[in-house]
Amino acid sequence: MVNPVLLIAVPLGLAFMVPLIDSASRKLTRFVPVAALLFNLILCIRLIPAVLENPIVINLGGFTPPFGINLFVGPLGLLFAGLISLAGLVVSIYSLSYIKNGPVVKYHMLYMLLLTGATGVVLTGDLFNLFVFFEILCISSYALVAYHGDRAGIESSIKYLIQGTVGSGLLLIGIGFIYGIFGTLNMADIAMKIATVEQSTLFVPMILMVAGLGVESAIFPLNAWLPDAHSSAPSSISAILSGIAIEVGLYAVARIVFTVFGISDIYLFFAFLGILTLLIGEMCAFAQSNIKRMLAYSSIGQIGLILFALALATNNTVTGGLFQLVNHTFSKGLLFLSAGYMIYRSGSMEISSLNGMGKRMPLTSLAFTVGAFSLVGLPPFAGFPGKFLIVSGALLKGEMVINILVGLVLLSTVIEGTYFFRVIQALYFKDGNGEQRKQAPATAVTAMIALMILIVALGVYPKFLADFLSSASSDLLDKMSYVGSVLK
Amino acid sequence: MSFLQNNIYYIGAFGLIMIGLLTVLVKHNLIKVIIGLSIMDTGINLFLIAIGYLRNGTAPIFSSPEVESILMVDPVPQALVLTAIVIGVAVLALALSLAIRLYKHFGTLDLHKIKELKW
Numbered sequence: 001m002v003n004p005v006l007l008i009a010v011p012l013g014l015a016f017m018v019p020l021i022d023s024a025s026r027k028l029t030r031f032v033p034v035a036a037l038l039f040n041l042i043l044c045i046r047l048i049p050a051v052l053e054n055p056i057v058i059n060l061g062g063f064t065p066p067f068g069i070n071l072f073v074g075p076l077g078l079l080f081a082g083l084i085s086l087a088g089l090v091v092s093i094y095s096l097s098y099i100k101n102g103p104v105v106k107y108h109m110l111y112m113l114l115l116t117g118a119t120g121v122v123l124t125g126d127l128f129n130l131f132v133f134f135e136i137l138c139i140s141s142y143a144l145v146a147y148h149g150d151r152a153g154i155e156s157s158i159k160y161l162i163q164g165t166v167g168s169g170l171l172l173i174g175i176g177f178i179y180g181i182f183g184t185l186n187m188a189d190i191a192m193k194i195a196t197v198e199q200s201t202l203f204v205p206m207i208l209m210v211a212g213l214g215v216e217s218a219i220f221p222l223n224a225w226l227p228d229a230h231s232s233a234p235s236s237i238s239a240i241l242s243g244i245a246i247e248v249g250l251y252a253v254a255r256i257v258f259t260v261f262g263i264s265d266i267y268l269f270f271a272f273l274g275i276l277t278l279l280i281g282e283m284c285a286f287a288q289s290n291i292k293r294m295l296a297y298s299s300i301g302q303i304g305l306i307l308f309a310l311a312l313a314t315n316n317t318v319t320g321g322l323f324q325l326v327n328h329t330f331s332k333g334l335l336f337l338s339a340g341y342m343i344y345r346s347g348s349m350e351i352s353s354l355n356g357m358g359k360r361m362p363l364t365s366l367a368f369t370v371g372a373f374s375l376v377g378l379p380p381f382a383g384f385p386g387k388f389l390i391v392s393g394a395l396l397k398g399e400m401v402i403n404i405l406v407g408l409v410l411l412s413t414v415i416e417g418t419y420f421f422r423v424i425q426a427l428y429f430k431d432g433n434g435e436q437r438k439q440a441p442a443t444a445v446t447a448m449i450a451l452m453i454l455i456v457a458l459g460v461y462p463k464f465l466a467d468f469l470s471s472a473s474s475d476l477l478d479k480m481s482y483v484g485s486v487l488k
Numbered sequence: 489m490s491f492l493q494n495n496i497y498y499i500g501a502f503g504l505i506m507i508g509l510l511t512v513l514v515k516h517n518l519i520k521v522i523i524g525l526s527i528m529d530t531g532i533n534l535f536l537i538a539i540g541y542l543r544n545g546t547a548p549i550f551s552s553p554e555v556e557s558i559l560m561v562d563p564v565p566q567a568l569v570l571t572a573i574v575i576g577v578a579v580l581a582l583a584l585s586l587a588i589r590l591y592k593h594f595g596t597l598d599l600h601k602i603k604e605l606k607w
Contacts, residue, residue, distance in 0.1 A: 128568055135575045142582055151593045155602055158518065158586050165525050165579050166512060172532050172572060173505070179565065180539045 002043055004073045005058055007081055008120050011036045015112035022105045029105060033092040033112050040085035040119070044078060051078045052471060055485045057125070065125070065486050066189035072125035072486060075472040079322065080122035080251055086454075087243050087329050088115045094337050094447035095236040107147060114140040114240065118248045125486055127175050127185045127260075130252060131168070138164050138216060141245055145233045156228035163215055163225045171212025177205035188486035191260050191479055199263060206261050210253055217249025219307065220277040223300050227284075230296035231349070235340025238292065242299040242336060243329040250303060250325075254310050254476060262479050268401070270311035275405050277304025282412040286419045290349045291339050294419060295332065298375065301412060302328045308405065309390040310476075312397060318473035319466060320389025326465065327374060327382040327458070334371035334451040338364045341440040351423055356432025364440050365427045367448040372420040374455045377413060382458035385466070387413070497538035504531030518590065518597040522583045529576040533569045540565035 014036045022029040050056060055074035059065065073081075092111065099107050113136055120133030142164065146157035179185055181201060182193050194202065211222065218226045226246070230238045257263075257270065281301030288294040302324070309321025341364050346353045358365040374381035377388075394406045439445065458465055475482070492499070508528025512521050540562030548560040587597065594602050 128571070132571060132575070135579075139575075139578055139582060142586075146586060146589070149589060154586055154589045154593055158583070158590060161579070161583050161586065162512065162521060162525065165583075166509070166528070168575075169505075169525075169528050169532055173535065176532070176536045176539055176565075179536075179568075185564070 002046060003058065004043070004047060004056060004071060004081075004123065005060070007040055007043055007085075007123065008071075008116060010039055011112045011116045011119070015109050015116060018109045018112070019105055029108055030096050030099075033108050034089065034096070036112060037085050037089040037092055037115065041082065041089055044082035044085055047073065047078055048468075051075055052468070055475070055482075057486050057488075066184050066186040069129050070125040070186065070486060071123045072188075072482070073123055074475040074482070074485075075468060076251075076322075076475040077122045079326075079468065079472045080248065081119050083326060083329055084115055084118050084122070084244055084248075087240065087333055090447045090450055091236050091239050091333065091337070093450075094239075094340075094444050096443040097441040098236050098340060098444060099234065102147060102149070107144070110140040110144050111237075111240070114144065115244070118244050121248050122251055125187050127178060127187060127190070129185075130187075131171055131175060134171070134213075134216070134252065135168060137245060137248065138168060141229075141237075141241060144237045145229045145241075147234050147237065148232075150232075152228075152232040156225070156232045160225040160229040163222070167212045167215030167222070169212070170208045170215075174205045174208030174212060177208065181205070186486070187255070187260050188483045191262065192483045192487065194261060202261060202263065206257070206263070206266075209256055213249055213252045213256070215249075216246065217253055218246050218277075218300050218303055219253070219273060220280055220300075220304070223277070223281075226300060227293050227296040230299065231290060231292035235292075235336050235343070238296070238340075239333040239336035242296070243333040246299060246303055247306075247325055247329065250306060250310075253307075258310075258313065258476050259479055259482050264313070267311045267313050271308050271402070271405060274304045274306075274308030274311055275408050277301070277307060278412050279304070279408060282415045286415050288419075289351055291343070291351050291354065291423065292336075292349050294351070294423075295335055295339065298416065298419075299328075299332055301416065302332070302375070305387075305390070305409065305412075308409065309393075312394055312402065313477060314393055314397065315470065315473050315477070316393030316396060317390055318476060319469045320386055320391075320393055322469045322472055323389055323462070323465065324383070324386035326469075327386045327455070330382060330451050330455050330458075331371040331374040334367055334448060334455065335375070337444065337448055337451070338367040338371065341444055342368070345438065351426055354423065354432075355426050355430040357426075358428035360432065360437055361439060362437075363445060364448065367452055368427065369424055370452050370455060372424060374459065376417045376420055380456065380459040382455045382462075384459055385462035389466075497534065497541065501531050501535035501538055504528070504534060507531075516598050516600050518587050518599055521599070522580065522587065525583065526576070526580055529572070529580075533572055533576075536565045536569050536572065 014032055018032055058071040060069045117133045117137030121130055124130050142157055142161045146153045182190050215222045230241055278301050281297050285294050285297035306321045306325050309317045342354055342357055343349050374383040377383040391406055394402050505528050508524045511524025515521050542561050545559050545561040548563040591597055
């Protein structure tokens with residue numbers, strides 16, 4: 001069996017090799033992320049059968065848990081690791097031609113560090129280790145947001161940095177409290193001992209940790225940085241920030257709330273928070289005239305929907321939430337990637353400047369349309385089974401409060417449909433200034449076609465993924481088997 | 489009085505964290521905000537150290553046979569703080585370099601005058 005540590009070690013090592021490779025051969029630099037992420041993707045696929053049988057627990061340095069640091073590769077962690085490598089691979093193929101100007105070497109280095117941090121967060125079984133990987137993720141994304149070095153980029157990067165640093169500070173205080181109470185940092189060990197202390201003492205550390213992670217995952221009152229950062233970053237980075245970074249933050253919140261603390265009284269609060277995030281995000285997106293800000297606000301809305309689905313904590317809704325998460329990674333990635341070249345071609349981020357793009361860039365416009373339809377949840381795209389599972393699973397709970405919240409979910413889908421169809425109308429049914437046809441470069445087209453095929457394939461045959469997601473959801477909810485497999 | 493004596497490190501640590509947070513929230517100058525972040529980091533590090541600290545404790549090294557493990561200071565928080573300091577330095581360096589670029593673009597560090605992006 002291959003060792004899952006390589007999922008973290010290979011991109012991390014290659015990230016610091018990038019300057020050396022660049023001094024040896026300038027042309028090779030761009031292909032380093034592609035190679036590293038392809039390796040990760042193949043490794044993830046090879047690990048699937050073993051992980052479905054039994055979660056793999058790796059003790060780093062040979063210390064048995066609860067001592068030392070361990071990696072926990074369960075279905076959920078592997079799902080995220082695979083998603084990170086797949087989305088990272090597609091976006092790195094896209095950036096082969098998209099990233100031409102500026103400090104290219106630093107871009108590829110930071111890009112790989114960002115993905116290393118994300119992979120580390122989803123695989124680690126140790127709270128402080130989670131914090132460290134989280135900081136790797138955050139610091140590289142602060143720097144990448146400012147990649148262009150223009151006014152908007154620097155300003156939003158500073159905003160993101162200040163809010164993110166305060167957030168990680170809160171997370172660290174929470175971890176300090178937990179260590180003070182339990183004397184251990186191993187997540188499984190804490191999860192086992194959580195019942196031995198009074199619930200009221202756990203309140204402060206839990207709120208601190210959720211607030212700290214909530215900044216990165218853009219849960220409602222903490223999401224002021226997101227629209228600025230996502231809209232002023234390069235489009236390839238926006239795709240990764242929207243598709244990977246905030247979802248990894250959400251994974252960390254879910255892991256801590258469900259597996260480590262597992263206090264079910266608070267789940268309804270998270271469901272309300274999710275709905276609030278969903279409505280605020282979608283309504284703000286509706287009001288935008290800048291396409292990248294619109295997509296950024298729509299990401300906030302989707303995060304709210306996924307949080308709502310996870311907070312209902314039944315197998316059906318969590319499976320649906322994870323399905324929606326996979327769909328969001330693919331379709332928001334596709335939307336940002338296609339919007340990137342449309343903006344490049346029209347020279348403006350205003351939606352009105354995209355008039356008539358359907359004739360000038362047919363394939364890119366088609367990619368945008370597929371992404372938008374999938375995000376709204378139309379069949380036969382990947383968004384449909386996700387939303388269907390969430391809504392049907394929530395209605396199965398049969399509680400009045402949840403039914404009202406489901407009504408709000410459907411309402412927000414209508415809002416979402418409205419603003420996406422407005423853009424699609426501009427693309428196809430409005431006349432622009434008649435320029436000649438010019439497609440995006442071949443690498444960008446390859447990336448977009450790959451994502452389109454994935455979205456349609458998942459929409460037509462959802463069972464392919466749903467079975468795996470179902471075991472991932474029991475990985476998240478079944479606290480006892482998590483504890484049992486780490487502390488044998 | 490004994491409450492103060494027993495918890496003086498925690499009080500100091502949270503005092504620093506609050507001072508840092510307040511600086512981040514109310515100051516308009518970017519450099520002062522970054523200093524606030526740094527003070528907050530220091531407070532957090534002090535808090536982590538205080539968790540594992542033992543009055544009259546010894547270093548967690550078995551240097552001679554008569555050293556008892558019950559008197560040792562917990563080494564784990566110190567390892568954590570070492571990592572946290574390094575991370576703090578990296579964030580601070582990035583923040584300051586961004587502040588330099590911000591000043592080049594806007595000619596000011598006053599955060600109230602830099603308001604191009606909004607809701």
